[in-house]
Amino acid sequence: MEDSQSEHQRMIRRHNREKKELQARIQSMKNSVPRSDKKRRKQMLLDVARLEAEMEQKHQQELEKFQESFPGNLDSVTEDLAKMDLENQPPRPSRAQRRRERRAALARERQERIAEAEMEHLASFRKDEEEKLRAILGAKNLEMKDIPADGHCMYRAIQDQLVFSVTVESLRRRTAEYMQKHVDDFLPFFSDPETGDSYSRDDFLSYCDDIVRSASWGGQLELRALSHILQTPIEVIQANSPAVVIGEEYTKRPLILVYMRYACSLGEHYNSVKPLEAGAVGGAPPRLF
Template sequence: MEEDILGSPEELLAKQHRREKKDLQATIQSMKNTVPKNDKKRRKHLTEDICRLEAELNLKQEEEISQLKATQVVEEAVKVEEVVNGVESLGLDGDQEKADEKLPRPTKAQKRRDKKAAQEKERESRIAEAEVDNLLGARHQEGLKLAQKLSERQLQIKEIASDGHCLYRAIEDQLARRALPGLTMSLKGLRSCTAEHMRGHTDDFIPFLTHPNTGDMYSAEDFEKYCNEVDHTAAWGGQLELRALTEVLKLPIEVIQADALDIKIGEEYDSPPITLVYMRHAYGLGEHYNSVERLKEPATEEDS
């Protein structure tokens, strides 16, 4: 078969992607050779251009992988449907007994396995379609805009786990990067300090909390429950928790966004800010916080 000679679609796509990455590295090396190392201004613009090119290529390749997966799921579903239609046509011919003789009667266990396999195929199809839509839509655009904003400041995203603790994990990462005495705090410590500060300054926080269904203000009991969730669960943190944290740490916090002005909290504190990235469309799960790190200049064959 032609596929056996040329390779599977996955192998062909992987080969294409390797070739594209190699070509890009050659282009990057050529770009580097045209800019003197002592020309800091041009080197800065060069680094920004390189990051943009790499981000665009990565997003393009991710999109192609997702499209291939979605296509394969659809093709598999078509094959299953053709088999089912063939079986049904045997019954419609009025020769059901012969059809039954040709097709072994499935056991209950086999039926359960078939049902589970069909459900898994459907789930994979939904995931693949959603991923393609996401890459072509809001997530794709948000990623490009953030990469551009961060590269202008010689920064890049430091990925943080999306487990409900992302705000606190991002701040934990930022504090660890500073390595200043007394400022390193664990995730648990950050949550505990946030909750304790909010309990001790109820009047500063409770006016901003309302029940989503009724719009009613929080009672003292509601507020205590809210603080307990901050302290002891994976409850997602937002702007109220950021305000509490900046007051606990005595440090300003800035939040970089793709489609809005950066948020700055705690500007009364005269220190370099903790920098976070806020993403509205991360991982298809909605809102998410990441940390940042210094921009890494892409490695080339000459550097290795």
């Protein structure tokens, strides 16, 4: 009995620890998605609901498995409850409370069905996008090289194609420093993605600080800065639009990134490229010399 009780307590403590770790992960996910980006935040909230549901289901299954392994322990608990004075029992839920609980359960079920439908829709878009990109890259004798979706993907894709050693932290720092030194070149293009309203100079400088301090996504502003820092063109290939070349004034062979709108559950993503096969024409990956 004591062993089963100790194991039960350890399991409950582990469950509490896992819940705290999940909440920390969820907070990190929320911090990484700008509030102005409604599309990413909507998908992020769906992912949060899925993670919480998965953990709740996992913990419930573990509790049920424990109860099956130690049925005697449940019998003793039942006996102890039977001995309790009924006056000490919590009051039965009211009819109104039961209605509220039923409505809440139905709302959760509807939200889960909506999330499932949206995930299926996203999977269809993702498959179509991957097929188009495969064809575009194949014509260049290239294929995608997967980069982790951790908020640093754009910088990691750049890092992957450089012949010299450089850290993501260094790329982020140098990008922020360049943008801070050339505010007037970037500020006219720094605006709210939803409304198009221009941000202030202080907003821009704060944005640059976040490049260094957080795993914030990189975009065309950062790519423009990196093309100047590396003095190299950067070509961004995408499925449904023509390729974008940033830094065309430079003559070196471009670095090539693949922009994917539907690759990740949290939103947009950048991958690197590699030769389609060894020894093929144009088989060497883009490199900075």
